[in-house]
Amino acid sequence: DPNAPIQIDPFRTVAKELKFLTKNIRQLLGSGHPTLDTVAKYYTQSEGKYVRPMLVLLMSRATALTPKVGRQSSDHSVDRPISPSAILADKNPSAPDFQSLTAMSNDTAYNQQDSDILPSQRRLAEITELIHTASLLHDDVIDHSQSRRSAPSANIEFGNKMAVLAGDFLLGRASVALARLRDPEVTELLATVIANLVEGEFMQLKNTAKDEKNPAWTEDTVTYYLQKTYLKSASLISKSCRAAAILGQSTPEVIEAAYLYGKNLGLAFQLVDDMLDYTVSGEELGKPAGADLELGLATAPLLFAWKDNSKLGKLVGRKFSKEGDVQQAREIVAQSTGLEQTRALAQEYVDKAIQAISGFPDSDAKDGLIEMCTKVMKRRK
Ligand code: FPP
Ligand code: MG
Ligand code: MG
Numbered sequence: 001d002p003n004a005p006i007q008i009d010p011f012r013t014v015a016k017e018l019k020f021l022t023k024n025i026r027q028l029l030g031s032g033h034p035t036l037d038t039v040a041k042y043y044t045q046s047e048g049k050y051v052r053p054m055l056v057l058l059m060s061r062a063t064a065l066t067p068k069v070g071r072q073s074s075d076h077s078v079d080r081p082i083s084p085s086a087i088l089a090d091k092n093p094s095a096p097d098f099q100s101l102t103a104m105s106n107d108t109a110y111n112q113q114d115s116d117i118l119p120s121q122r123r124l125a126e127i128t129e130l131i132h133t134a135s136l137l138h139d140d141v142i143d144h145s146q147s148r149r150s151a152p153s154a155n156i157e158f159g160n161k162m163a164v165l166a167g168d169f170l171l172g173r174a175s176v177a178l179a180r181l182r183d184p185e186v187t188e189l190l191a192t193v194i195a196n197l198v199e200g201e202f203m204q205l206k207n208t209a210k211d212e213k214n215p216a217w218t219e220d221t222v223t224y225y226l227q228k229t230y231l232k233s234a235s236l237i238s239k240s241c242r243a244a245a246i247l248g249q250s251t252p253e254v255i256e257a258a259y260l261y262g263k264n265l266g267l268a269f270q271l272v273d274d275m276l277d278y279t280v281s282g283e284e285l286g287k288p289a290g291a292d293l294e295l296g297l298a299t300a301p302l303l304f305a306w307k308d309n310s311k312l313g314k315l316v317g318r319k320f321s322k323e324g325d326v327q328q329a330r331e332i333v334a335q336s337t338g339l340e341q342t343r344a345l346a347q348e349y350v351d352k353a354i355q356a357i358s359g360f361p362d363s364d365a366k367d368g369l370i371e372m373c374t375k376v377m378k379r380r381k
Contacts, residue, residue, distance in 0.1 A: 010368035010375070014057040017115070017122060021053055025126050028173050039158050039166040043133045046149035049381075051269070052132050052237060053125035055372060059244040059258050060121035061365035062357065066254045120181050120247045127190060128240040130174035135197050135236075137167035142201065143295055150286040186246055189239040200231030207298045213317045217306045225303055226267065233273075234266025257356050261369065264353035269376050271346035274299035275339055276380065278330075285381050293326045300345065302329060305336035343377075350377055 011018070026044055031037040139145070140153040141160045147153055155163040171194060178187050208215050209224045230238075241262030245255040274292065278301050282289040292299050296319030298306070306312040309332055320326045333339070350373040360366045 010054060010058060010371045013364050013368040014054060014061065014117075017057045017117060017125070018050060018054065020122075021050065021126060021129065022047070024122075025129055028126060028130065028177055029170065031169070035162070036166065036169060039154060039162045040169050042154050042157065042166070043136060043148070046151050048129070048133075048149060050129065051372075052128040052240060055237060055262065055265070055369070056121065056125040056128055056240050056244045057117060058365045058368045058372065059241045059261070060117045060125075060248055062360050062363055062369055063245045063248050063250045063254055063258060064116040064365075065361045065363055067251050068249045069251055070249070118247060120183070121244050123177055123181060124186070124240065124243055124247060127174050127177050128236060130170050130177070131190065131193060131197075131236060134167040134170035134174065137163050137170065139201075143291070145287065145291075147287050153287075181247070183247060186243040189243050189246075193236045193239050196231040196235035200228050200233070200235070203228040203231065204297065207296070207316050207319065214314050215317055216313055217303075217310065221303055221306070225298075225300060229267055229270045230263070233270035234263050237266035237269065238262035254360075257359065260356035261353045264349040264356065265373060265376060268346040268349035268353065268373070271300055271342055271349070272376055272379060275301060275342045275346070278333060278339060280380055290326075290330070293320050293329055296320055300342040301333050301336075301338035303338070304341040305333045305338035308336060347377060350374075 022044055026041055029037070029040045029044070031040060136148065137154050140148055141155045141163050144155075145153040146156055151157075153163075154166065158166075174190075178190050181187065203224070208221060215221075238259050239262070242255055242259040245258035250258070276285065277289060277292045277299065280289055288294075293302075298312075298316045302312065302316075306316065312329065312332060315322075315325050315329050318325070320329055353373050354370055357366060357369055
């Protein structure tokens with residue numbers, strides 16, 4: 001059909017950059033200690049969805065065409081190698097990971113001439129995936145996860161202690177890479193993301209602002225959930241989109257648009273995630289389905305159902321811990337419009353995300369950002 005709209009595959013728009021992403025992340029994670037090296041790189045073996053780096057790369061490319069302010073370039077220090085801890089380096093001076101880091105700036109894929117994406121923006125994409133992966137390592141310990149990306153989760157494969165330490169190591173290496181960008185504003189943004197992840201996780205430990213036995217549904221219930229969702233999921237996406245625009249020396253208006261796109265897409269992304277936990281099988285997800293209720297978590301579909309069915313308050317209050325609670329909650333949600341309302345809210349956020357970047361000049365990258373919104377709504381895993 002010659003009249004069919006041309007399908008933009010956001011993945012293809014930045015395929016070349018993504019190809020080097022895993023390789024570079026593994027280089028950033030090189031450790032002279034063989035076990036730490038293995039655990040730290042474990043989640044880089046199974047390819048993730050790369051949602052965050054893809055957004056950073058697309059945003060970098062889409063904002064490359066927007067007006068610029070004259071800022072000092074800070075790209076000179078991006079590719080300096082990260083030194084291993086002294087003792088281990090002496091014992092293992094030929095650890096290949098550290099040598100190849102030096103070679104990176106010579107990599108043809110990192111030749112700035114053939115791309116409108118700056119080396120600092122590529123490095124930012126890697127940093128976002130490092131922070132995300134660190135949070136998954138910690139999250140799987142907290143959630144007692146059994147599987148992730150269709151394989152045993154790191155806590156199962158290596159134990160809680162190593163999984164936690166590996167997560168910390170990833171944050172350490174992400175921080176070094178971040179400092180190397182030599183941009184204090186970007187450093188502050190991504191450091192705030194790390195704090196936000198913890199704040200979001202703490203908010204999640206309690207289902208509602210007040211810890212009550214039989215809480216009543218109020219407007220605050222949804223506000224609290226959305227605040228938690230921003231901190232847990234949308235903070236990383238929104239602030240890294242913002243950071244991409246900052247590194248590209250965009251104007252304040254463009255930086256704000258990039259942030260709003262990321263914030264709204266991030267909220268939609270997590271709403272859909274919470275919906276899939278109810279609607280998709282564990283096999284398809286690559287991780288156990290229906291896990292949230294088992295963990296005592298009341299997410300959007302249940303919160304919407306609760307508004308029309310006060311019975312859920314008691315179950316929320318005791319975190320679905322009594323025999324039969326999970327099953328009962330599941331049935332009430334299934335008979336409610338909670339899932340539809342969750343999808344509708346996600347769609348509202350996606351529309352706002354698209355609206356935020358509507359002023360950007362037309363480009364494949366902009367189409368890719370829009371297509372990411374469609375993908376978020378269509379995804380099954
Ligand atoms: C996945 O959520 C987890 C997160 C989005 C963030 C978790 C954050 C922490 C554990 C805070 C501390 C960590 C760092 C690195 C600062 P989920 O459990 O709902 O999703 P899942 O089904 O993929 O496990
Ligand atoms: Mg989890
Ligand atoms: Mg969790």
